[in-house]
Amino acid sequence: MKAIAYTHYGPPEVLHLKEIEKPVPKDHEILIKIRATTVNSADWRLRKADPFGVRLFFGLFKPKKNVLGGVFSGEVESVGKKVRLFKTGDQVFGSTGMSFGAYAEYKCLPESATIALKPGNITHTEAAVIPFGGTTALHFIKKANIKPGQKVLIYGASGAVGTTAVQLAKYFGASVTGVCSTSNLAMVKSLGAEHVIDYIKEDFTLNHEKYDVIFDTVDKISFSNSLKSLSRNGLLILSATGMSFMIRGFWTSLTSSRKVMTGVISENAEDIVFLKGLVETGKIKPVIDKIYPIEKIPEAHAYVEKGHKKGNVAIEVA
Secondary structure, three states, rough: OOOEEEEHHHHHHHHHEEEOOOOOOOOOOEEEEEEEEOOOOHHHHHOOOOOOHHHHHHOOOOOOOOOOOOEEEEEEEEEEOOOOOOOOOEEEEEEEEHHHHEEEEEEEOOOOOOOEOOOOOOOHHHHHOOHHHHHHHHHHHHHOOOOOEEEEEEEEOOOHHHHHHHHHHHHHEEEHHHHHHHHHHHHHOOOEEEEEOOOOOHHHOOOOOOOOEEEEEEOOOOHHHHHEEEEEEEEEEOOOOOHHHHHHHHHHHHOOOEEEEEOOEEEEEHHHHHHHHHHHHHOOOOOOEEEEEEHHHHHHHHHHHOOOOOOOEEEOOO
């Protein structure tokens, strides 16, 4: 089968189209013919080992996983003899977890993985962009226990996580403020944000507003200034931060009425099923900036790494 693989860390050019062995499902696995995947921030960071600590988990001198791609949408081509949850022909979407491998024509996953039947009202290309931003945003918003009427600010509201976070916060009844660049204001407002702030022209920490939740999806805000913009018992969510801010956030949570939430997300099939329902009822819609064929994944990586995409960049595999 065709796949995009890499054998050493580096720029987008380390990614190459090659032929690799097609997997065979084990007893509890399903074989998925992948129709679409995405390129997101996790992909390019793993590709170049940024930050360096990535190497401690994924290979010190060269990558242990040679095929990237953490999300997919496709069709079940065959199933292991003990599989009960899916059958041949099912249209599915979801996440590969730490096994990656979606930059390929086929992928085997356990039937218990983060997989659900694809929403019937969208294409495979649209379905593939839901899991990455969707599971990340849902993880933190559920933990934040957002309630109707709360004021929630989403920083980086035009990215993969941000576009979903805006829609989810709105779904749970919050009054949403989205922060993004000038060119994305209208798009973020169309997703349900009641207020939008152009970070190029305005620093939200200086507008004297108080927010119940501030959700930084891109690791770009001032930690101390953002705390000052929280209500007395407010919550600061840092979904993309490093270890130093995790420690600082932990100390802040211990010593003040304001709380800081960080950490690694947990993925499960229940969350994918929940997102599927929201898509099918029109509560969440996929946001796609560009679509590339699989052979142009290096070009897609270069574009995503610039940090200016609107929503998601999709890859059509088959």
